[in-house]
Amino acid sequence: MSFSIAELLAQHSTDKFELHEKHLNNQMVRVLKTIGYDRNYKRANGQYLYDEHDNEYLDLLSGFGVFAIGRNHPSVISALQETLTLELPNLVQLDVSILSGLLAKELLKTTPDNLDKVFFCNSGTEAVEAAIKFARYTTKRSKIVYCEHGYHGLTMGALSLNGEHIFREGFGPLLPDCVAVPFNDLAALEKALSNKDVAAFIVEPIQGKGVNLPDDNYLPEVERLCKKYGTLFVADEIQTGIGRTGKFWAIEHWNVKPDMICMAKALSGGFVPVGAVAMTHHIMDSVFNRMDRAVVHGSTFSKNNMAMAAGLASLEVIKAENLVENSAKVGEDIISTLNAMSGKYEFLKEARGKGSMIAIEFNAPKSLSLKAAWVMLETANKGLFCQMITIPLFKEHRILTQVAGHGMNVVKLLPPLILTQKDRDHIIQSFEKTIADTHQVPGSIWDLGKNLASHALKNKKN
CATH class of the missing domain: 3.90.1150.10 (Aspartate Aminotransferase, domain 1)
Known part of the structure; x- marks a missing residue:
């Protein structure tokens, strides 16, 4: 069988808008x-x-932040080509992979020292979905608090935490027990947390929609309030993380330690979808607390070798090229x-x-x-x-x-x-x-x- 992507692209070089008008959006x-x-x-x-x-x-969009190291970086291409030629076992499922373990190890070198476990998935919105589930199971609470004008993804759980009406309109009913507070408003946050019934507060360190920066004391006080009321502090670093803000994680600007960090976008250099949640061992061990619960949350294609290799190569490029x-x-x-x-x-x-x-x-x-x-x-x-x-x-x-x-x-x-x-x-x-x-x-x-x-x-x- 002869199949060539290059030939296919050449045959349809001027057809992309027609194809999308006919078959897509x-x-x-x-x-x-x-x-x-x-x-x-x-x-x-x-x-x-x-x-x-x-x-x-x-x-100056870099695929909404995906191509942080630029498009078609040769080091990542080389890593992916090498991975393809090694004939590695992939997605065996009743097994664990070396590359996912290595990527988790490298990621945790960059996070605050209270985080020592990683959950892999395929995208930023999947990372948020995982954070919602893990927070609810760990705290035995259902309520999630998020910020007005925030953006955390478009799947149903993440959409329930979306602070922009245009994305939510017509897709309800969404998850119950999701409460919005104004960004940068500590009094409103404390009021929302004060009943001690909130599983997690999820926040972008810098809001993507509008690039809204917090006051200098906001995130440190968020951390304090979450600890005071037994709420997990989740930092959505899907867009702000991995070097975007001039620190590896945006939370470093305010020296805070969340209970979870959601990440994606730049993690794979733009080649293979990959997302992750870094968390405390307490959260991981609470969710996966027995052998019969070893598979209570996951995703078929998470931890695939290509995504893990791309992640490892991208982290090396970011470090090597400063x-x-x-x-x-x-x-x-x-x-x-x-x-x-x-x-x-x-x-x-x-x-x-x-x-x-x-x-x-x-x-x-x-x-x-x-x-x-x-x-x-x-x-x-x-x-x-x-x-x-x-x-x-x-x-x-x-x-x-x-x-x-x-x-x-x-x-x-x-x-x-x-x-x-x-x-x-x-x-x-x-x-x-x-x-x-x-x-x-x-x-x-x-x-x-x-x-x-x-x-x-x-x-x-x-």
Whole structure:
């Protein structure tokens, strides 16, 4: 039998949008075509994407943080190729594997010293599902507290902890006993925990939707309150972890020790889905407390050799190439340089974040002409101004970014941790040019704004 992926790709090189319109989510194709993101990418290397005309794009999304070490890293490719040729036993199930043991050992070298067990799964949302189940079983409580505007995944358990209404709408009823509190509000958290009936409080150290940072005392007080009321403290580091914020784990910025850390995304270098939960031995031993309970929670493809090999190789790359340090250095430079522009441009409120998790927020200006233009967009659809930033960045400067969440004027950057000085200069120059253009009313960028507003109003009518 002769089968070639390369030949298959060559035969269908221009068919991807048609295939998705016919067989997958056609609304995603509509979105891409509406905002002009319908490119045919042919290859990827590091922080760059290349289209069919060999145009180079700087990818500041990195697959929503998956490609922290860049795309197609040769070291991970080599590890996966080697794993394939070794003819290893894989997923024997009534067995335990060497590679999963080694990856768990390496991960625990990076976590706080109270965590000494690892559970592997296939994704971030599966990690959250595991944390929910493990917390409930360990504490013999059912209630889970989470934060408004938080994001923990889209499977039913994780969705029940999702603080954004648009993701939850129409999928209920969700899990009972899930209670939301405002992020960064210790009084609300203590009130929610005070009845001593909460199994776990799950929180992103930095919220992904909007890149919202906590006050300096927030997470240390979260840890104290959870201990006081017998609640497990779960840090969702699926996006913030593994070097993203300039520390290996974001919790290191506040020197806290959660009872569980959920992780995924960057763990496998973007090649093979893998997620994990690091936890105390008390939690692991509570759930898997007898031989007949050895399989009460798991996943068929978790701990597969390819995922484990990718994880081991990715951790080695991060260490060998000093990517955590590079994330901190380049990210801080970008944030401070953009902030220095805020006095020059009325629309620019601030840049914020840690390491390579960055938000650029825009707000209503004071000048009458600019304010009128802003109101026109906001009336059509709250948060629409940011599309006037992201679309020109993509079309004119070939930089891929995203709006940080629904109804907010925040552009979010989650670049690979390998950005160079050249990349940094390109980012700064492109943002300044685009922001400056928005201050020219009327101007070509506001023709785009009017078109966006028109589309938004039509969608509201439909």
